[in-house]
Amino acid sequence: MRMRKIIFLVFLGISVLLNGCVTLSLRQANHELADLYRAKSEAIKSEQWEQEVTVNAALLALADEAATQGADKSISEVNRISFYRIAATAAWQAGDAKVVMYAADGFSLCTPENYQTVPRDCGMLSVIPDFASVDELTKRIEDIQRRVSGAPNPPTEQEVVQLFDDIKSRIDSLLAKRDPIKKSSAHPELIQGIDKRTGKILCSHLRTVGVLIARVAGDESAAYRKAKCDDYKFKVEMKKFGFSQQIADCLPAGDPIKPQGCQ
Amino acid sequence: MDPTLILFGIQAVIRLGKIGKDASEQYVRDAEALFPDIREPRFDRGTFVTDFFLNDDYQHFVKGADAPYKEFWGSHGVKNDLNSIDTLFAAAVQIKSEEGIDMNKWLADSQVIAGATLVQQWDPNKPAPLSPFARVILAAGDIALEYVSVNPGLLGAGGNGQKLIGAFAKNLSDLLPDDGNFGDNHKFGERLLGAFLRAGLETINSHPGWVVSEAHMQKLISASVEPIVKALPANITGQIKYREVTDALMGPAASAAMQTLAKYPDAFFGEDFRAEAAIGALTQALLGQAAKTGLNDQFTKAGLLDLYRAALGVAAQKPRLFLKSNGDPKDHLAENLIANFASVLMQAPPPFNGSVGVQLAAAALEAVSANAHRFAEQAKPWEQTASDMVSKVAEQLAKAFKENRGIENAFSKAQLIELGQIMFNHIASTPEMILGPEDALAQLVGTVAQAMAKDDKLLLDSGDWLEIAKVAAQEAAANPARLFKLDANHPNQTLAAQIIKSVLSSAGAIFDQESLKGKTVLFGKTLRDAIIIVLGATSGNPEAARKNLLSIESLIAGLNELVAKNSDQFGDKEWLHLFRVLLTSVLEGRKLDELTVESARKLLKERVR
Numbered sequence: 001m002r003m004r005k006i007i008f009l010v011f012l013g014i015s016v017l018l019n020g021c022v023t024l025s026l027r028q029a030n031h032e033l034a035d036l037y038r039a040k041s042e043a044i045k046s047e048q049w050e051q052e053v054t055v056n057a058a059l060l061a062l063a064d065e066a067a068t069q070g071a072d073k074s075i076s077e078v079n080r081i082s083f084y085r086i087a088a089t090a091a092w093q094a095g096d097a098k099v100v101m102y103a104a105d106g107f108s109l110c111t112p113e114n115y116q117t118v119p120r121d122c123g124m125l126s127v128i129p130d131f132a133s134v135d136e137l138t139k140r141i142e143d144i145q146r147r148v149s150g151a152p153n154p155p156t157e158q159e160v161v162q163l164f165d166d167i168k169s170r171i172d173s174l175l176a177k178r179d180p181i182k183k184s185s186a187h188p189e190l191i192q193g194i195d196k197r198t199g200k201i202l203c204s205h206l207r208t209v210g211v212l213i214a215r216v217a218g219d220e221s222a223a224y225r226k227a228k229c230d231d232y233k234f235k236v237e238m239k240k241f242g243f244s245q246q247i248a249d250c251l252p253a254g255d256p257i258k259p260q261g262c263q
Numbered sequence: 264m265d266p267t268l269i270l271f272g273i274q275a276v277i278r279l280g281k282i283g284k285d286a287s288e289q290y291v292r293d294a295e296a297l298f299p300d301i302r303e304p305r306f307d308r309g310t311f312v313t314d315f316f317l318n319d320d321y322q323h324f325v326k327g328a329d330a331p332y333k334e335f336w337g338s339h340g341v342k343n344d345l346n347s348i349d350t351l352f353a354a355a356v357q358i359k360s361e362e363g364i365d366m367n368k369w370l371a372d373s374q375v376i377a378g379a380t381l382v383q384q385w386d387p388n389k390p391a392p393l394s395p396f397a398r399v400i401l402a403a404g405d406i407a408l409e410y411v412s413v414n415p416g417l418l419g420a421g422g423n424g425q426k427l428i429g430a431f432a433k434n435l436s437d438l439l440p441d442d443g444n445f446g447d448n449h450k451f452g453e454r455l456l457g458a459f460l461r462a463g464l465e466t467i468n469s470h471p472g473w474v475v476s477e478a479h480m481q482k483l484i485s486a487s488v489e490p491i492v493k494a495l496p497a498n499i500t501g502q503i504k505y506r507e508v509t510d511a512l513m514g515p516a517a518s519a520a521m522q523t524l525a526k527y528p529d530a531f532f533g534e535d536f537r538a539e540a541a542i543g544a545l546t547q548a549l550l551g552q553a554a555k556t557g558l559n560d561q562f563t564k565a566g567l568l569d570l571y572r573a574a575l576g577v578a579a580q581k582p583r584l585f586l587k588s589n590g591d592p593k594d595h596l597a598e599n600l601i602a603n604f605a606s607v608l609m610q611a612p613p614p615f616n617g618s619v620g621v622q623l624a625a626a627a628l629e630a631v632s633a634n635a636h637r638f639a640e641q642a643k644p645w646e647q648t649a650s651d652m653v654s655k656v657a658e659q660l661a662k663a664f665k666e667n668r669g670i671e672n673a674f675s676k677a678q679l680i681e682l683g684q685i686m687f688n689h690i691a692s693t694p695e696m697i698l699g700p701e702d703a704l705a706q707l708v709g710t711v712a713q714a715m716a717k718d719d720k721l722l723l724d725s726g727d728w729l730e731i732a733k734v735a736a737q738e739a740a741a742n743p744a745r746l747f748k749l750d751a752n753h754p755n756q757t758l759a760a761q762i763i764k765s766v767l768s769s770a771g772a773i774f775d776q777e778s779l780k781g782k783t784v785l786f787g788k789t790l791r792d793a794i795i796i797v798l799g800a801t802s803g804n805p806e807a808a809r810k811n812l813l814s815i816e817s818l819i820a821g822l823n824e825l826v827a828k829n830s831d832q833f834g835d836k837e838w839l840h841l842f843r844v845l846l847t848s849v850l851e852g853r854k855l856d857e858l859t860v861e862s863a864r865k866l867l868k869e870r871v872r
Contacts, residue, residue: 026291027405034297037379082292093299120296120384134301141304149309150343187383193298204303211314215340219317 063090199248229262313340462517486543541578544592573625615657630687663712689736769819
């Protein structure tokens with residue numbers, strides 16, 4: 001009941017905005033994003049898929065409106081960056097590909113000077129597309145899991161290996177973006193949050209797809225052996241970056257053990 | 264820091280806000296941002312067991328000549344049939360449990376839906392563009408701006424909004440150190456003050472006619488916030504708990520306190536600041552109790568706030584009940600008040616353990632506070648008396664409902680509360696009933712409750728019982744030592760209970776006679792009036808009632824039969840008149856002649872004359 005009320009109010013707010021009666025303020029946009037996220041989480045938790053679709057539509061409307069504000073050159077650049085941060089987050093949660101454009105548009109405004117003024121927003125804009133991509137890849141993982149368990153069109157080895165490589169690319173990308181964020185004045189919770197999510201991609205997503213390679217190609221296959229070696233290399237690299245077991249629970253306390261046959 | 268500077272700063276933010284929104288932008292930009300978590304793949308048993316047994320530590324269970332589960336394993340991990348997947352899953356659970364790991368818990372934890380984190384813009388350890396003072400002022404300005412956008416006239420010169428912000432600024436200046444080194448306590452206090460500012464603006468919006476007094480507002484805020492800040496525990500766990508309940512309760516509590524100010528304007532004028540001190544003590548008690556017991560199903564946020572609201576009314580109207588002669592809050596009184604009610608409500612049997620209990624508590628508080636002068640000098644603290652009253656009423660009525668489920672269903676929540684109010688209002692004017700050795704309150708409630716329990720044929724409805732309760736309470740308050748005293752011959756029963764039960768039993772007897780049960784008039788309003796008549800007639804002469812109880816029963820049975828058999832000639836009015844007349848004779852000990860149509864007509868004719 002409460003969730004329906006939230007959705008209704010947010011929809012009402014957005015429809016008023018879209019009709020041009022009121023301009024979306026940053027404060028409103030932040031509140032609406034939080035309300036819709038809460039509504040989406042509740043819809044997922046209670047498995048109300050129709051409501052999730054409704055909330056996604058509202059999130060996309062919010063994303064578009066925030067991006068319109070972000071594109072408004074009469075507004076200061078730092079405010080536009082914040083609008084784009086909201087636009088990209090909302091599009092991410094709506095599962096819409098516009099997230100990439102909104103994040104890129106916003107990040108393009110992150111000059112060294114602006115990065116100093118809104119370090120958290122610039123940092124988030126740089127990583128949001130990676131996380132949105134991982135959410136999309138998660139759906140592919142679940143689809144392959146379903147098909148590997150006896151659905152009519154079983155996954156091919158190439159398909160699973162491609163999925164593994166896509167996830168690897170996301171980890172590579174996130175690790176490459178760490179340094180500037182860590183050095184900025186952004187609140188340390190941001191880098192901790194990014195690291196925790198990156199750890200989850202390694203320990204949950206990449207690991208799951210590694211297992212799927214074994215189930216599709218066989219546990220003695222070259223593809224599975226390579227997946228194990230890639231996994232090992234990430235663990236070594238992440239240990240070097242200072243990732244701990246608390247951040248990524250699949251990391252060993254000491255040095256990772258090298259699987260046989262890895263270079 | 265100078266309060267005028269704070270006030271000036273906030274007003275500047277608001278004025279700038281009126282002509283362009285840029286002034287507070289940085290504050291808004293730097294507010295916490297939502298950083299969603301990523302989705303994790305759904306749990307899949309086949310993937311899970313393959314991953315598990317591919318681990319070097321567990322491969323020997325599925326691979327090799329002696330592997331115990333090799334038949335379920337293939338070259339592509341677990342075999343793709345349900346039996347293999349389930350068998351290996353069960354094996355994995357067992358292996359892990361032998362290692363001391365609860366797999367069910369581990370799996371449940373791993374299925375928790377991803378949450379989000381809120382991230383601040385700035386690293387607190389690196390130089391940020393906002394000074395702590397500017398941040399505090401912008402925070403207040405931001406709250407005020409929210410309301411200005413709804414009501415642009417809110418902050419006009421000399422208006423309510425300006426007075427409220429003035430009071431807020433004074434409190435803030437008292438709270439914050441001049442050197443700008445804000446500690447945890449200052450930040451905590453600042454958040455609490457923010458809650459009051461928001462609540463005040465909300466109240467001003469909803470009560471346009473309210474005339475705010477800045478001095479009283481200032482005192483209310485300081486009396487409420489200061490003790491809460493001081494009580495912030497030093498240890499981490501204690502602080503987490505305290506902050507959790509503060510976050511949950513402070514906004515609505517501040518709102519309730521402000522509403523009380525608006526509701527009782529007379530209590531918040533002039534030089535008398537006692538009401539504010541009392542409300543401050545109550546607010547601290549509310550948070551203290553919530554931190555102690557936690558907010559849970561039994562002791563909900565809504566219930567606690569209802570209780571707080573009820574107590575606020577008392578604090579506003581009778582602040583001296585909470586204060587010592589020097590104006591300081593009485594030690595532990597507010598704390599005990601909330602704690603006692605909390606304890607009573609937690610232990611109360613259904614249906615008094617939820618909102619009905621809280622409403623009863625409010626009714627008891629109101630009744631006691633309205634008669635506060637009668638309780639002031641008593642040995643038992645008034646707040647204890649109030650919670651005892653609720654406890655007794657809940658206990659007795661719950662017992663009756665347990666015995667007679669039908670009667671419970673007949674009462675709505677509102678009627679249950681009304682029943683409590685009737686009892687409280689009558690007996691609070693006679694403290695002896697509650698505080699005396701006879702425990703007359705328990706006896707009164709017990710009388711009504713026992714009678715209700717015996718109405719198994721549901722001859723009376725809830726409205727009838729409320730009327731009977733009123734008369735019983737009046738009679739008990741007037742003459743507690745008569746009808747409502749426990750009977751030496753019938754322990755646990757009062758004479759009044761025996762009388763009502765006799766009337767009910769006589770009235771019910773006719774329902775066993777097939778030919779007459781459709782013609783009786785003694786149920787509903789007539790039966791209610793009959794009980795009221797008998798209570799009135801016997802309260803002045805309990806001894807006669809005791810002696811003639813059986814005769815009263817016979818009288819009712821006889822009258823019932825006569826009226827039912829001659830329903831074409833006699834109705835409810837005739838029944839009641841005859842009963843009133845003949846009851847007097849019965850109580851005087853006179854033997855009644857046989858009741859016939861003729862004798863009844865004669866008596867009725869005398870009425871006409």
